[in-house]
């Protein structure tokens with residue numbers, strides 16, 4: 190028989206291989222299906238409604254995150270299935286304001302899930318990523334004064350330097366009339382330059398160059414994609430960035446990732462500064478210097494690595510979030526002529542009668558009642574975090590909105606559906622209507638705004654974000670008339686953690 194001719198035994202062997210592959214495939218499908226059905230029906234959560242796929246596997250969450258519009262998926266999900274929905278075999282999503290209150294309540298023992306462990310820096314978690322409550326509390330105690338409103342107000346002059354630069358930049362779009370200004374991008378650059386100044390006394394030059402310096406925004410965006418996606422199945426982190434080989438390469442071979450490099454570089458500068466070990470200059474009492482002081486006072490509780498992590502966290506958490514909120518504010522206001530005119534009248538009147546400075550102070554901005562209502566309404570309808578905030582039910586189980594849930598179940602809150610609760614915010618909860626904040630119910634509504642999270646994990650950077658927004662937004666309202674290039678066009682956005690907006694293009698006139 191020729192050598193080229195397959196023998197009977199070859200054919201049998203090939204057939205054997207095929208049938209083995211087929212058998213392997215069928216067994217895998219059967220095992221996965223059985224596992225999925227077991228997870229669905231053998232679970233104490235089996236009675237809770239939700240998509241069939243979600244009750245069997247976390248694939249539903251992965252696909253939703255991949256779509257980049259998970260916030261809208263959660264809005265639709267709760268509209269379809271009600272206030273409690275099973276979004277994964279072991280995870281429930283809650284949309285009632287009372288449930289959110291119970292899950293975030295201080296002292297109730299809910300803890301962060303493995304989702305947070307995917308976020309960097311893996312070797313020394315920061316205030317956001319730390320899942321051990323005792324360690325989180327220790328770090329937060331050290332950082333609370335540096336992040337307080339009083340400390341931030343002392344840094345107002347650092348924000349004001351950037352405000353001036355933003356105005357100079359927008360001025361370039363005033364003429365010729367009809368020149369298109371991407372206000373969304375400029376606000377993103379502004380937020381980044383503010384973080385640079387306030388946290389590190391560094392101007393990274395986003396506004397000066399009118400570009401994403403060193404592609405930092407892009408890098409943060411791709412990190413968020415990774416964190417958001419892998420965060421849905423956090424054990425997969427060991428296959429990717431937390432894989433020991435990758436960790437070794439990162440620690441010993443590759444240059445540090447950009448944000449890590451930025452934070453390390455800023456700490457190094459302080460160490461090399463011969464005149465002061467905390468601050469670069471006496472009039473620059475920035476966040477990093479104050480964190481170093483906190484470390485100096487209690488090195489056993491707040492290590493130098495903790496300083497690094499918290500500073501690192503400020504870069505990642507402080508720019509997209511604030512930019513997104515400011516973009517949403519302008520998107521709503523400029524699409525609502527009535528609100529925009531009322532807002533301009535309020536702010537410009539205050540400016541004329543001298544109750545508003547050119548570089549608006551925190552106290553002055555608090556007196557702008559309608560402005561505050563517009564800001565709250567924008568944060569209500571488009572909270573900057575698009576993904577759900579997840580916690581574990583503590584030992585012994587817990588009551589959530591009047592019902593008991595077993596320990597170990599992951600429970601999540603997505604602010605997008607919660608902020609659309611009709612019983613609390615009104616039948617028109619889907620609409621931008623700042624006047625709703627004049628109603629007698631406003632205190633209750635305010636208690637249930639979760640754009641900054643809640644409880645012991647309430648956003649530590651909110652004072653900076655609010656100060657920054659309360660200064661720049663009224664200033665822009667007194668300085669310019671903006672008109673949308675595409676009125677009515679929905680804001681393009683995607684979220685793998687923060688909602689990253691695009692397309693806020695305007696025409697600008699000087700007032």
Ligand code: HEM
Pocket residue numbers: 316317318329502503504506507508510511514572573574578579639640641642643645646647648649650651653654655
């Ligand atoms: C409008 C702007 C901002 C929004 C909407 C926002 C939103 C949030 C939310 C929803 C959380 C809770 C996350 C969770 O529990 O999983 C959070 C936590 C946090 N945010 Fe912000 N944030 C903003 C600005 C900032 C800024 C400017 C910084 C720092 C400079 C910052 C740093 C942090 C940190 C460190 C945490 C973790 C707090 C903890 O777990 O105790 N954020 N933020």
